[in-house]
Amino acid sequence: MSARAASRLERLGFTVYRYQAGRADWFAAGLTREGRDANVPRVADVAKRDLQTCRLDERLGDVRDRVDGDAGEPLIIVDSDRVVLGLVNAEALASEPMTPFEEVMDPGPVTFRPNLRTGQVPDYFKKQGIRHALVTTSDGVLIGLLRLHPGHDDA
Known part of the structure; x- marks a missing residue:
């Protein structure tokens, strides 16, 4: 079960049991790398970390005033442990002030995951028609945001 699903179920009153981290999770968490591939650039190395976030229980009107309005960057909804619950784009931020984030x-x-090689990202962005993606640990904790490089505008 994903961390996002677990967080949502806990919010609804369920007790959730999750697998504890192992060796593969060490790398997926973006922790220190060693060996011959240690210097290969990974998405955690290039992800933007200073991001706009808010909680699911906040209202659009309250948050809209404090975000900088960068239309190219989404607002990231996180729980108290910074587990990603969703994204809100600039268009959705224009909704009614009392709208709960869950609706938009x-x-x-x-x-x-942070250990993905950066060379794998542009093709995926192009195939999926996306301009950004989040970098999270295997537990769903926010690490950063990847954006499509301006030189790849044809995606």
């Missing part, structure tokens, strides 16, 4: 967010944003 994308609950299934594209995510990558």
